[in-house]
Amino acid sequence: MQVTETKAEGLKREIEIVVPASDLEARLQTRLFEAKDRVQLKGFRPGKVPVSHLRKMYGKSLMAEIVNQILTETPNSIIADRKERAAMRPEIAMTEDEKEADKVLSGESDFKFTLSYETLPDFDLKDTSGIKIERPIVEVSDAEVDEQVERIAENARTYEEKDGAAEKGDKVTIDFVGKIDGEAFEGGTAEAADLVIGSGRFIPGFEDQLVGAKAGEEKTVDVSFPDDYGAEHLAGKAASFDVTVKAVQAPADTAIDDEMAKKLGLESLDKLKEIVRDQIQSQYGMATRQKVKRQLLDALDKEYDFALPEKLVEAEFTNIWNQVQRELTENNKTFEDEDTTEEKARTDYRKLAERRVRLGLVLSEIGEKAGVEVGEDEMQRALFEQMRRYPGQEQEILKMFQENPEAIQSIRAPLYEEKVVDHLLGQVEVTDKTVTKEELMAEDEAEAEATDEA
Structure with missing residues (x-):
């Protein structure tokens, strides 16, 4: 040869x-x-x-x-x-x-x-000991826990049959047929639908017109779909609903106590509050993790500049661009609606693709040098989680991953990246800073405009 x-x-x-x-x-x-x-x-x-x-x-x-x-x-x-x-x-x-x-x-x-x-580029790894990270920490207050417990109690609230007219906060059971220009439209019909008046679940104005209705009463509810309604063929259209009120129920008193917690399968109210606190802390923890990871990646991005494989960049750009196009289509928007142009968007997203490829190569090299590995048990847990997302299709999903190396890599890659990030966080200087919930989430919103992680 x-x-x-x-x-x-x-x-x-x-x-x-x-x-x-x-x-x-x-x-x-x-x-x-x-x-x-x-x-x-x-x-x-x-x-x-x-x-x-x-x-x-x-x-x-x-x-x-x-x-x-x-x-x-x-x-x-x-x-x-x-x-x-x-x-x-x-x-x-x-x-x-x-x-x-x-x-x-x-x-x-x-x-x-x-x-x-x-070929993959050759580059020397830089010393990371000088990187400084500020980790935003939110302390969960008792008031926030109590507020969430109240929401849980509200969702668990029971209702009792009542005589008389429906009021705000009451639950009505209704049949309805929606019409536009006298013709019933798809998705506008339901039977025995439960609706809590004031919950905001239905089209604006619909629930208000049911205040005062009684069981057995028939009403015509006139509304207009919002201009930004999800179903494009209904957006901005005037509609009327023929409504039959089947039942009216008033909310029963719900005391926030041990008995309520027991109805939820817990031994006490204190246990419920403990679980709620952990859940809130976990949510904040994920946001904190993203902030820390972003700072780390930003620091690494400043340290490295080397030639990138064009086809890797092109493949990453294509993935990003396809996602952007899908989101625009789903939200019925254009680049102009986002205060940009397609040409500028392409330029910006190509820079993002280059950043992702560069950081991906750096993290891969760091992980390889540090001996970072993804264990088989970690892969099994991640695969099981993927299967859980598709109830009834577990075997098909399992077969796809077994027969498709690229699909398996799509599971392994993010696990590997997170383990490399954990390795790096053990080497850099991390300082905790207590912030408010509003400060943490405000940073989230500001950074969401440019998803620039590896």
Whole structure:
């Protein structure tokens, strides 16, 4: 096999490989002799089929298998021999001329093909001990816990049948048929729907018109869908609903005490408050983690500047751009609505793609040098979590991950990244700073405009 480098420009490489016809013939002869003892053909005793006859019948198909094996095995071995690391799977180019291809399969010609790929860049890791991180911490107040417990009590509230007209806070059970220009529209009909008046669940103005209604009463409710309503064919349209009130119920008194907690399956109100506090703290903890991680990545981004594999950047940009396009379509918006242009957005998101690729390579190198690994048990937990998201489709999801290495990598990569971040946080200087909930969330909103993590 002859291997010749034909291009070495920056990170780009092009390698020409020539497998002589004599080498192909030797491999074919081996295959034919292996098949000789296995093939059973009419008119020949087992193991007595002439090799020449086998070649005539199966030569081209066996040679095609040999060529495919070469294409599968050779690229990685050549790149490894060159002590390089390909950024993405190498591209393979070979003749598209049918006559030339037939000569290869017939053993009359050398097999030539070309590998094109980009190498991962070489760079020196920088000292991270001088990085300083400020970790925002929110202390959960008793008032915030009590407020959340009150919400839980409200959601667990029971209702009792009442005589008389419905008031704000009452629950009504209704049948309704929505119409636009006298015609019923899709999604505008329901039976035995429960609605708490004042909850804001229905179209603005709908619930207010049910105040004073009694069980058994029929009403016509006139409303207009908001201009920004999610269903585009209904947005801004005037509609009327024929409503039949089936029942009216008043909220029962709900005391926030141990008995309420027991109805929720807990032993006491104190236990409920403990769980609520942990949940709130966990939510703040996730926001804090994002702030800390962002500071760390910003610090790393300032330290590194090296050439990036163009195809990696392009692949990352495509992922980002497709997501942006989906969000614009789902929200029925344009770039102009976001105070930008498509050209400027492309420029900004390409810079984001470059940042993500650069930081991804840096974190990968740091993790490799530090011996960071994702354990099999961690992968199993992450896979199980993915399966839980699709009830009834668990086996299909499991099969997809088992058969698709790229899908498995999509689970492993974020786990690996978080473990590398944890490793780095153990090396840098981290100082805690107590902030208010409003300060923490205000930072979130400001930074959400540019999602710039690796």
